[in-house]
Amino acid sequence: xxxxxxxxxxxxxxxxxxxxxxxxxxxxxxxxxxxxxxxxxxxxxxxxxxxxxxxxxxxxxxxxxxxxxxxxxxxxxxxxxxxxxxxxxxxxxxxxxxxxxxxxxxxxxxxxxxxxxxxxxxxxxxxxxxxxxxxxxxxxxxxxxxxxxxxxxxxxxxxxxxxxxxxxxxxxxxxxxxxxxxxxxxxxxxxxxxxxxxxxxxxxxxxxxxxxxxxxxxxxxxxxxxxxxxxxxxxxxxxxxxxxxxxxxxxxxxxxxxxxxxxxxxxxxxxxxxxxxxxxxxxxxxxxxxxxxxxxxxxxxxxxxxxxxxxxxxxxxxxxxxxxxxxxxxxxxxxxxxxxxxxxxxxxxxxxxxxxxxxxxxxxxxxxxxxxxxxxxxxxxxxxxxxxxxxxxxxxxxxxxxxxxxxxxxxxxxxxxxxxxxxxxxxxxxxxxxxxxxxxxxxxxxxxxxxxxxxxxxxxxxxxxxxxxxxxxxxxxxxxxxxxxxxxxxxxxxxxxxxxxxxxxxxxxxxxxxxxxxxxxxxxxxxxxxxxxxxxxxxxxxxxxxxxxxxxxxxxxxxxxxxxxxxxxxxxxxxxxxxxxxxxxxxxxxxxxxxxxxxxxxxxxxxxxxxxxxxxxxxxxxxxxxxxxxxxxxxxxxxxxxxxxxxxxxxxxxxxxxxxxxxxxxxxxxxxxxxxxxxxxxxxxxxxxxxxxxxxxxxxxxxxxxxxxxxxxxxxxxxxxxxxxxxxxxxxxxxxxxxxxxxxxxxxxxxxxxxxxxxxxxxxxxxxxxxxxxxxxxxxxxxxxxxxxxxxxxxxxxxxxxxxxxxx
Numbered sequence: 001x002x003x004x005x006x007x008x009x010x011x012x013x014x015x016x017x018x019x020x021x022x023x024x025x026x027x028x029x030x031x032x033x034x035x036x037x038x039x040x041x042x043x044x045x046x047x048x049x050x051x052x053x054x055x056x057x058x059x060x061x062x063x064x065x066x067x068x069x070x071x072x073x074x075x076x077x078x079x080x081x082x083x084x085x086x087x088x089x090x091x092x093x094x095x096x097x098x099x100x101x102x103x104x105x106x107x108x109x110x111x112x113x114x115x116x117x118x119x120x121x122x123x124x125x126x127x128x129x130x131x132x133x134x135x136x137x138x139x140x141x142x143x144x145x146x147x148x149x150x151x152x153x154x155x156x157x158x159x160x161x162x163x164x165x166x167x168x169x170x171x172x173x174x175x176x177x178x179x180x181x182x183x184x185x186x187x188x189x190x191x192x193x194x195x196x197x198x199x200x201x202x203x204x205x206x207x208x209x210x211x212x213x214x215x216x217x218x219x220x221x222x223x224x225x226x227x228x229x230x231x232x233x234x235x236x237x238x239x240x241x242x243x244x245x246x247x248x249x250x251x252x253x254x255x256x257x258x259x260x261x262x263x264x265x266x267x268x269x270x271x272x273x274x275x276x277x278x279x280x281x282x283x284x285x286x287x288x289x290x291x292x293x294x295x296x297x298x299x300x301x302x303x304x305x306x307x308x309x310x311x312x313x314x315x316x317x318x319x320x321x322x323x324x325x326x327x328x329x330x331x332x333x334x335x336x337x338x339x340x341x342x343x344x345x346x347x348x349x350x351x352x353x354x355x356x357x358x359x360x361x362x363x364x365x366x367x368x369x370x371x372x373x374x375x376x377x378x379x380x381x382x383x384x385x386x387x388x389x390x391x392x393x394x395x396x397x398x399x400x401x402x403x404x405x406x407x408x409x410x411x412x413x414x415x416x417x418x419x420x421x422x423x424x425x426x427x428x429x430x431x432x433x434x435x436x437x438x439x440x441x442x443x444x445x446x447x448x449x450x451x452x453x454x455x456x457x458x459x460x461x462x463x464x465x466x467x468x469x470x471x472x473x474x475x476x477x478x479x480x481x482x483x484x485x486x487x488x489x490x491x492x493x494x495x496x497x498x499x500x501x502x503x504x505x506x507x508x509x510x511x512x513x514x515x516x517x518x519x520x521x522x523x524x525x526x527x528x529x530x531x532x533x534x535x536x537x538x539x540x541x542x543x544x545x546x547x548x549x550x551x552x553x554x555x556x557x558x559x560x561x562x563x564x565x566x567x568x569x570x571x572x573x574x575x576x577x578x579x580x581x582x583x584x585x586x587x588x589x590x591x592x593x594x595x596x597x598x599x600x601x602x603x604x605x606x607x608x609x610x611x612x613x614x615x616x617x618x619x620x621x622x623x624x625x626x627x628x629x630x631x632x633x634x635x636x637x638x639x640x641x642x643x644x645x646x647x648x649x650x651x652x653x654x655x656x657x658x659x660x661x662x663x664x665x666x667x668x669x670x671x672x673x674x675x676x677x678x679x680x681x682x683x684x685x686x687x688x689x690x691x692x693x694x695x696x697x698x699x700x701x702x703x704x705x706x707x708x709x710x711x712x713x714x715x716x717x718x719x720x721x722x723x724x725x726x727x728x729x730x731x732x733x734x735x736x737x738x739x740x741x742x743x744x745x746x747x748x749x750x751x752x753x754x755x756x757x758x759x760x761x762x763x764x765x766x767x768x769x770x771x772x773x774x775x776x777x778x779x780x781x782x783x784x785x786x787x788x789x790x791x792x793x794x795x796x797x798x799x800x801x802x803x804x805x806x807x808x
Contacts, residue, residue: 072092084105084161084164084165085105085106085107085165086104087103087104087105087106088101088103088104089104089105090104090105091103091104093157094150094154096147096150097143097144097147097150097154099143105127105130105131105161107124108124109124109125109130110123110124110125111123111124111125117683117685120644122643122644127161127162127165128162131158131161131162134158135155135158173590192208192209192210195207232245232246233245346373355369356369357369358372358373359372365468370412371412371413379411379412379413379414379416379417382405382410382411382417383417383420383421385401386398386401386402386417386421386424386425387421387424389401390424390427394427394428395424395425395426395427395428395429396428398421398424398425399425399448399451399452399455400455402417402418402421402425402452403452403455403456405417406452406456406461406463406466406469407456407461413468414466414468414469415468415469415470418449418469418470422444422445422448425448425452426444426445426447426448429444429447429448429451445470446472446473447472449463449469449470449471449472450472453471453472482600482603482604483600484600484601484603484604485557485600485603485604485607488557488558488559488573488604488608489555489557491552491553493552493553493554493555496549496552496553497549497553499545499549500546500549500550500553503542503545503546503549504546506542507539507542507543507546508539508692508694508696509694510538510691510692510693510694511539511542511543511546511692513690514532514543514690514692515543515546515547515550517530517688517690518530518547518610518653518690519547519550521651522551522609522610522651526649527645527646527647527648527649527650527651528646528651528688529646529647529651529652529653529654529683529686529687529688530652530653530654530687530688530689530690531616531653531654531655531656531678531687531688531689531690532653532654532655532656532690532691532692533655533656533657533658533689533690533691533692534655534657534691534692534693535657535659535715535718536657536660537695537696537711538692538693538694538695538696539692539695539696540614540655540656540692541570541571541614542696543692544560544571544612544614544655545571545572547610547612547653548560548571548572548573548610548612551609551610556609556610557604557607557608557609558573558608558609558610558611558612559573559575559580559604559605559608559610559611559612560572560573560574560575560612560614561574561575561576561577561579561580561581561611561612561613561614562574562575562576562577562613562614562615563576563577563613563614563615563616563617563618563619563656564576564615564618567614567615568614570614571612571614574614577613577619577623577627578623581593581595581627581630582594582595582601583623583626583627584626587620587622587623587625587626588622589622589625591622591625591626591629592626592629592630592633593626593627593630595630595634597633597634597636597637602634605631605634605635605650606634606635606637606638608650609651610651610652610653611647611650611651611652611653612652612653612655613652613653613654613655614655614656615655615656615660616654616655616656616678617656617657617658617660617661617662617663617677617678617679618656618660618661618662618663619663619678620663620665620676621663621676621677621678621680621681622676624654624678624681625681625682627647628646628647628683631647631648631650632645632647632648633648634648635648635649635650636648646683646686654678654687656678658677658679659718662674662676662677663676663677695711706737710738713735717732747783747784747787748787750773750784751773751784751787751788754771754772754773755771755788758788758791759791759792762792
């Protein structure tokens, strides 16, 4: 209920009239308002202000956060709410702007020159891009720019629609959005954190915080000026930009010309003292001596004209010689000690250059000058002490000793001591599987520096506190802490080279052609995807080993994975794909692998040259799609274009046989299984397919006719060339020479044929490694196992395994 203002004259008048009417109900009365309104009382008057704002009524809750108050009256369905994603929304909301009822924004607008089969991740136009196109200024003004205040309403409405779509996406995709720590986000690379401010007066502008790689950081203020400019544009060269800045970004005149301005005039002078006058002497001491002054370019200089780097100034009086007063920027703590020595030991210093100059040579630091004058020790005793301690205690002890010497400021030139002793300091740092000849000297130095830095950090310090000491690079810090990378680089290169030379001579012509094509593509470095198709026995695993040796012997990283654990055991350094890439157990068409770009595994993936995935047709295509999305995200740090390239620009080779086991779909039909197979991958058209058809076991050796005919018969079954089909079911006749003719006890005949002398070889592992019985069903496997167990003496034990995921 609205509360009336009792002090309002109009309310008082109505109150008096009501009281009079209650006293005399039959009395005829009139109420006449005399006077004029000072303001227009109509509720729906046109706006009279220059700004338009968006008003949101009520709370934005889960049920209504994406609903907009646009309702149409349908003749058939009655009142109906229209979503902003509806193609007719803008035409219904802004009939003056869309006079032909043309379509507005919709979610399936493709970018120009992009089709559905493109490898680009962002193929469709976003709502922000749609409105940016609509609001773009053109040589011939469009209708939207000519409707004045309706244009402002359209812009505000567009902004709220964009934000609503963004929030809607976040709320509806909580299961696939990824979170990470702030530190990892900073280390993920490619960061542009920014906020955009929309002022009531002035152009919208962004406050941007950039996180740069170490190699890209801008070290000096002078370098910043090359990228950032904060000055009024030139009126002649950029008149349009000058006019915009003048009108929108600079406050207007003072005094009576602009009553709203807080900077008023007094005697034709600004009370805020604008513009600020330039003062030649900006600071003086008690005797009027200028400590420093500003030049016209804004830099700080001494009285003698020597440029300074900082406002922090050291003032020191000297009574000896003609040094007078020396002013300089406060140096680092390590160099401050050297400066004090120079000021107290050297006579006749009159200028900045005098402090750095010794015998006509100008040194970069006070410490170098002191050292050349012989005012500092040469640290020989520390070098000899580290060497002596090493032979008695080892590398870890001397690193702790070096860190203590740094903390105590005992060494005059610690960087020199490090250079002369780092061979002792670095012992036992290198990975135990590697030798010193396999690692570059600079990398070894960086690893040693990192270990010393860790010791200093335990004492609330770091190498960065000692200006003369080198620091480990970020790249090396990641490698040294990443045992995954070190393990993949620990292969013996000489043995790999010998093995590769042997393998390369045994390749078939098909394998050799596939090898050359893959190696050339990897060396090209542009990324790509291959699928090596071949049935059992054609040498896919042999080719994987040859490819791995070819790259690993050069110090490159190759990751071998397989869809099954048995297949992974046959690969050098093999792992299952789910274990290596942390693929979700129940992937969806929007899943990601659980790999943080800043994690050790993420760094390993960026460093990897080639990925090999054996038995790939066994897994659901969603596993491969999850890996594709994840690798695009992970590789953004090293490749800005990774989001638009297959698997982030990495090179991956799949292998397998589609005749074998396909993905298992619970209660799935044939079309469900085919739809989940690898060749239904959304970018399969961009995969290069290679084929192997020649069995390696039948090449270069003499084989009997039965062996060759059996191999051909198995191949014909896989190709569907044997047997008669009836509704998808094949009746295949088994050759007589493959049949078991002893029908009385066929199981016992199989066991005695494959495992002759079974009871006499129970303690011989090689006996079992060379034999196996393949069975078509689990039922037959259990029958054979039970029969063989009957022949054994002793107590039977059962070891259970779990085929479900632990709840924790």
